[in-house]
Amino acid sequence: MRLSLRNAGWRVRGKDIVHGASLDFEPAQLTAIIGPNGAGKSTLLQLASGLLPATSGDVWLGNAPITTLPPAQLAACRAMLMQDCPLRARFTLRDLVAMGAQVSAPFMSSATRLELADVLLERVGLAAFAERDVMDLSGGERQRVHLARVLMQLEAAVKDTGRPPGFLLLDEPISAQDLSRQHLVLNLARAHATAGGGVVLVVHDLNWAAACADHIVVVHEGAIHAQGPPEQVLTNALASRVFGLEEGRVNLHAVTGKPYVLPHDIICQ
Numbered sequence: 001m002r003l004s005l006r007n008a009g010w011r012v013r014g015k016d017i018v019h020g021a022s023l024d025f026e027p028a029q030l031t032a033i034i035g036p037n038g039a040g041k042s043t044l045l046q047l048a049s050g051l052l053p054a055t056s057g058d059v060w061l062g063n064a065p066i067t068t069l070p071p072a073q074l075a076a077c078r079a080m081l082m083q084d085c086p087l088r089a090r091f092t093l094r095d096l097v098a099m100g101a102q103v104s105a106p107f108m109s110s111a112t113r114l115e116l117a118d119v120l121l122e123r124v125g126l127a128a129f130a131e132r133d134v135m136d137l138s139g140g141e142r143q144r145v146h147l148a149r150v151l152m153q154l155e156a157a158v159k160d161t162g163r164p165p166g167f168l169l170l171d172e173p174i175s176a177q178d179l180s181r182q183h184l185v186l187n188l189a190r191a192h193a194t195a196g197g198g199v200v201l202v203v204h205d206l207n208w209a210a211a212c213a214d215h216i217v218v219v220h221e222g223a224i225h226a227q228g229p230p231e232q233v234l235t236n237a238l239a240s241r242v243f244g245l246e247e248g249r250v251n252l253h254a255v256t257g258k259p260y261v262l263p264h265d266i267i268c269q
Contacts, residue, residue, distance in 0.1 A: 104156055170201040
Protein backbone atom coordinates (compact mmCIF):
# COMPACT_ATOMS: atom_id res chain seq x y z
CA MET A 1 0.00 0.00 0.00
CA ARG A 2 1.40 3.36 -1.05
CA LEU A 3 0.69 6.83 0.35
CA SER A 4 0.59 9.34 -2.53
CA LEU A 5 0.17 13.08 -2.95
CA ARG A 6 -0.93 14.12 -6.41
CA ASN A 7 -0.38 17.80 -7.11
CA ALA A 8 -1.62 18.42 -3.55
CA GLY A 9 -1.68 21.79 -1.89
CA TRP A 10 -3.06 23.72 1.03
CA ARG A 11 -4.08 27.34 0.73
CA VAL A 12 -5.22 29.54 3.62
CA ARG A 13 -6.25 33.19 3.61
CA GLY A 14 -5.18 33.55 0.02
CA LYS A 15 -1.67 32.16 0.60
CA ASP A 16 -0.30 28.84 -0.69
CA ILE A 17 1.44 27.14 2.24
CA VAL A 18 2.10 24.02 0.15
CA HIS A 19 1.48 23.81 -3.59
CA GLY A 20 1.93 21.30 -6.38
CA ALA A 21 3.23 18.49 -4.16
CA SER A 22 3.48 15.15 -5.95
CA LEU A 23 5.11 12.40 -3.89
CA ASP A 24 4.93 8.66 -3.34
CA PHE A 25 5.72 7.31 0.12
CA GLU A 26 6.49 3.61 -0.03
CA PRO A 27 6.12 0.76 2.47
CA ALA A 28 9.39 -0.48 4.00
CA GLN A 29 10.98 2.91 3.30
CA LEU A 30 12.04 5.71 5.64
CA THR A 31 11.57 9.15 4.10
CA ALA A 32 12.94 12.29 5.75
CA ILE A 33 11.37 15.66 4.95
CA ILE A 34 13.85 18.52 5.38
CA GLY A 35 13.88 22.23 4.62
CA PRO A 36 14.26 25.66 6.22
CA ASN A 37 11.95 26.92 8.96
CA GLY A 38 8.56 27.87 7.55
CA ALA A 39 9.11 25.98 4.31
CA GLY A 40 5.88 23.95 4.68
CA LYS A 41 7.28 20.65 6.00
CA SER A 42 4.74 20.12 8.79
CA THR A 43 1.89 21.20 6.54
CA LEU A 44 3.02 18.68 3.93
CA LEU A 45 3.05 15.92 6.54
CA GLN A 46 -0.42 16.85 7.78
CA LEU A 47 -1.69 16.78 4.20
CA ALA A 48 -0.23 13.30 3.80
CA SER A 49 -1.91 12.19 7.03
CA GLY A 50 -5.36 13.41 6.01
CA LEU A 51 -5.55 15.71 9.04
CA LEU A 52 -5.50 18.70 6.69
CA PRO A 53 -7.86 18.43 3.72
CA ALA A 54 -6.05 19.34 0.51
CA THR A 55 -7.41 22.53 -1.03
CA SER A 56 -6.01 21.39 -4.37
CA GLY A 57 -4.99 18.02 -5.75
CA ASP A 58 -5.48 14.71 -3.95
CA VAL A 59 -3.98 12.44 -1.31
CA TRP A 60 -4.41 8.69 -1.77
CA LEU A 61 -3.79 5.83 0.65
CA GLY A 62 -3.71 2.62 -1.33
CA ASN A 63 -6.47 2.69 -3.91
CA ALA A 64 -8.70 5.29 -2.26
CA PRO A 65 -8.63 9.02 -1.53
CA ILE A 66 -7.60 9.35 2.10
CA THR A 67 -10.63 11.52 2.90
CA THR A 68 -13.01 8.69 1.97
CA LEU A 69 -11.59 6.10 4.38
CA PRO A 70 -13.63 5.23 7.49
CA PRO A 71 -11.94 6.34 10.74
CA ALA A 72 -11.14 2.80 11.90
CA GLN A 73 -9.52 1.88 8.59
CA LEU A 74 -7.56 5.12 8.46
CA ALA A 75 -6.37 4.70 12.05
CA ALA A 76 -5.17 1.17 11.27
CA CYS A 77 -3.25 2.32 8.17
CA ARG A 78 -1.54 5.50 9.33
CA ALA A 79 -0.59 7.11 12.63
CA MET A 80 0.53 10.70 13.06
CA LEU A 81 2.74 12.09 15.82
CA MET A 82 2.27 15.84 15.87
CA GLN A 83 5.05 18.27 16.71
CA ASP A 84 3.07 19.36 19.77
CA CYS A 85 0.69 17.05 21.66
CA PRO A 86 -1.13 19.21 24.24
CA LEU A 87 -2.52 17.14 27.09
CA ARG A 88 -4.59 18.38 29.98
CA ALA A 89 -6.13 15.18 31.37
CA ARG A 90 -4.11 13.06 33.76
CA PHE A 91 -3.33 9.47 32.73
CA THR A 92 -0.67 6.96 33.61
CA LEU A 93 1.79 6.28 30.82
CA ARG A 94 0.44 2.74 30.43
CA ASP A 95 -3.15 3.93 30.04
CA LEU A 96 -2.23 6.70 27.60
CA VAL A 97 -0.30 4.32 25.36
CA ALA A 98 -3.10 1.73 25.50
CA MET A 99 -5.55 4.36 24.23
CA GLY A 100 -3.70 4.32 20.92
CA ALA A 101 -5.49 1.07 20.05
CA GLN A 102 -9.06 2.21 20.72
CA VAL A 103 -9.96 3.05 17.12
CA SER A 104 -7.43 1.00 15.14
CA ALA A 105 -7.99 -2.29 17.01
CA PRO A 106 -11.53 -2.18 18.45
CA PHE A 107 -11.69 -5.93 19.08
CA MET A 108 -8.45 -6.16 21.07
CA SER A 109 -9.05 -6.93 24.74
CA SER A 110 -8.10 -4.43 27.41
CA ALA A 111 -5.62 -6.88 28.90
CA THR A 112 -3.87 -7.34 25.56
CA ARG A 113 -3.74 -3.59 25.03
CA LEU A 114 -2.08 -3.07 28.39
CA GLU A 115 0.43 -5.85 27.71
CA LEU A 116 1.37 -4.29 24.37
CA ALA A 117 1.55 -0.87 26.03
CA ASP A 118 4.17 -2.22 28.43
CA VAL A 119 6.18 -3.63 25.51
CA LEU A 120 6.15 -0.28 23.75
CA LEU A 121 7.05 1.66 26.88
CA GLU A 122 10.07 -0.62 27.18
CA ARG A 123 11.05 0.19 23.59
CA VAL A 124 10.96 3.95 24.17
CA GLY A 125 12.90 3.66 27.42
CA LEU A 126 10.02 4.47 29.78
CA ALA A 127 9.08 1.07 31.24
CA ALA A 128 10.04 2.15 34.74
CA PHE A 129 7.54 5.03 34.54
CA ALA A 130 4.49 2.99 33.42
CA GLU A 131 2.43 3.97 36.50
CA ARG A 132 3.60 7.58 36.54
CA ASP A 133 1.27 10.47 35.67
CA VAL A 134 2.13 11.64 32.16
CA MET A 135 1.90 15.27 33.30
CA ASP A 136 4.90 14.69 35.57
CA LEU A 137 7.24 13.86 32.68
CA SER A 138 9.87 16.06 31.09
CA GLY A 139 9.31 17.33 27.56
CA GLY A 140 11.53 14.67 26.04
CA GLU A 141 9.91 11.87 28.04
CA ARG A 142 6.45 13.08 27.05
CA GLN A 143 7.51 13.14 23.40
CA ARG A 144 8.59 9.50 23.67
CA VAL A 145 5.42 8.34 25.41
CA HIS A 146 3.39 9.86 22.56
CA LEU A 147 5.65 7.99 20.13
CA ALA A 148 4.74 4.79 22.00
CA ARG A 149 1.06 5.74 21.65
CA VAL A 150 1.20 6.11 17.86
CA LEU A 151 3.25 2.91 17.56
CA MET A 152 0.49 1.25 19.60
CA GLN A 153 -2.07 2.48 17.07
CA LEU A 154 -0.35 0.67 14.20
CA GLU A 155 1.00 -2.39 15.97
CA ALA A 156 -2.33 -3.15 17.63
CA ALA A 157 -3.97 -3.06 14.19
CA VAL A 158 -1.42 -5.57 12.91
CA LYS A 159 -2.14 -7.93 15.82
CA ASP A 160 -5.90 -7.39 15.70
CA THR A 161 -6.48 -7.65 11.95
CA GLY A 162 -3.36 -9.26 10.48
CA ARG A 163 -2.95 -6.35 8.06
CA PRO A 164 0.58 -5.22 7.08
CA PRO A 165 2.11 -2.40 9.14
CA GLY A 166 0.82 1.04 8.20
CA PHE A 167 2.46 4.42 7.75
CA LEU A 168 4.14 6.10 10.70
CA LEU A 169 4.19 9.89 10.25
CA LEU A 170 6.42 11.77 12.69
CA ASP A 171 6.74 15.56 12.93
CA GLU A 172 10.11 16.43 14.50
CA PRO A 173 10.17 13.35 16.76
CA ILE A 174 13.69 14.07 18.10
CA SER A 175 13.38 17.80 18.78
CA ALA A 176 13.29 17.35 22.58
CA GLN A 177 15.68 14.39 22.83
CA ASP A 178 19.32 14.16 23.86
CA LEU A 179 21.75 12.47 21.48
CA SER A 180 21.28 8.92 22.76
CA ARG A 181 17.46 9.23 22.72
CA GLN A 182 17.59 10.72 19.23
CA HIS A 183 19.39 7.54 18.20
CA LEU A 184 16.77 5.45 20.03
CA VAL A 185 13.82 7.18 18.35
CA LEU A 186 15.32 6.97 14.87
CA ASN A 187 16.18 3.30 15.41
CA LEU A 188 12.53 2.68 16.29
CA ALA A 189 11.50 4.44 13.08
CA ARG A 190 13.97 2.32 11.12
CA ALA A 191 12.67 -0.85 12.79
CA HIS A 192 9.12 0.02 11.69
CA ALA A 193 10.31 0.38 8.09
CA THR A 194 12.27 -2.88 8.32
CA ALA A 195 9.07 -4.61 9.46
CA GLY A 196 7.37 -3.42 6.27
CA GLY A 197 5.74 -0.19 7.41
CA GLY A 198 6.25 3.17 5.76
CA VAL A 199 7.89 5.95 7.76
CA VAL A 200 7.82 9.66 6.95
CA LEU A 201 9.45 12.06 9.37
CA VAL A 202 10.14 15.77 9.46
CA VAL A 203 13.60 16.48 10.84
CA HIS A 204 15.81 19.56 10.95
CA ASP A 205 19.13 17.82 11.49
CA LEU A 206 20.60 17.18 8.03
CA ASN A 207 23.09 14.68 9.43
CA TRP A 208 20.42 12.48 10.99
CA ALA A 209 18.34 12.73 7.81
CA ALA A 210 21.28 11.60 5.69
CA ALA A 211 22.30 8.84 8.09
CA CYS A 212 18.87 7.26 8.58
CA ALA A 213 16.72 7.94 5.52
CA ASP A 214 16.36 5.88 2.37
CA HIS A 215 14.74 8.84 0.64
CA ILE A 216 14.91 12.57 1.29
CA VAL A 217 12.36 15.21 0.30
CA VAL A 218 13.50 18.84 0.36
CA VAL A 219 10.73 21.42 0.83
CA HIS A 220 11.46 25.04 -0.01
CA GLU A 221 8.95 27.90 -0.13
CA GLY A 222 6.02 25.49 -0.06
CA ALA A 223 7.14 23.35 -2.98
CA ILE A 224 9.08 20.13 -3.47
CA HIS A 225 12.55 21.38 -4.33
CA ALA A 226 14.30 18.02 -4.64
CA GLN A 227 13.88 14.38 -3.69
CA GLY A 228 15.89 11.18 -3.91
CA PRO A 229 18.57 9.21 -2.01
CA PRO A 230 20.56 11.29 0.52
CA GLU A 231 23.83 11.13 -1.41
CA GLN A 232 22.14 12.48 -4.52
CA VAL A 233 20.07 15.18 -2.83
CA LEU A 234 22.29 16.64 -0.11
CA THR A 235 24.85 18.37 -2.27
CA ASN A 236 26.85 21.53 -1.70
CA ALA A 237 24.78 23.31 -4.32
CA LEU A 238 21.51 22.43 -2.56
CA ALA A 239 22.88 23.31 0.90
CA SER A 240 23.85 26.72 -0.44
CA ARG A 241 20.65 27.37 -2.37
CA VAL A 242 18.13 26.12 0.20
CA PHE A 243 19.88 26.48 3.56
CA GLY A 244 22.24 29.37 2.83
CA LEU A 245 25.40 27.46 3.73
CA GLU A 246 28.69 28.37 2.12
CA GLU A 247 29.86 26.11 -0.71
CA GLY A 248 32.00 23.19 0.37
CA ARG A 249 30.30 22.57 3.72
CA VAL A 250 28.81 19.18 2.72
CA ASN A 251 31.22 16.26 3.01
CA LEU A 252 30.91 12.55 2.23
CA HIS A 253 31.62 10.02 4.97
CA ALA A 254 34.63 7.88 4.11
CA VAL A 255 32.95 4.63 5.24
CA THR A 256 29.22 5.04 4.60
CA GLY A 257 29.37 7.44 1.66
CA LYS A 258 26.59 9.47 3.30
CA PRO A 259 26.72 13.29 3.19
CA TYR A 260 27.26 15.22 6.41
CA VAL A 261 27.86 18.76 7.66
CA LEU A 262 30.24 19.59 10.51
CA PRO A 263 28.92 22.49 12.62
CA HIS A 264 32.53 23.41 13.47
CA ASP A 265 33.05 24.22 9.80
CA ILE A 266 30.38 26.91 10.05
CA ILE A 267 32.02 29.86 11.79
CA CYS A 268 29.86 31.81 14.24
CA GLN A 269 30.42 35.55 13.94
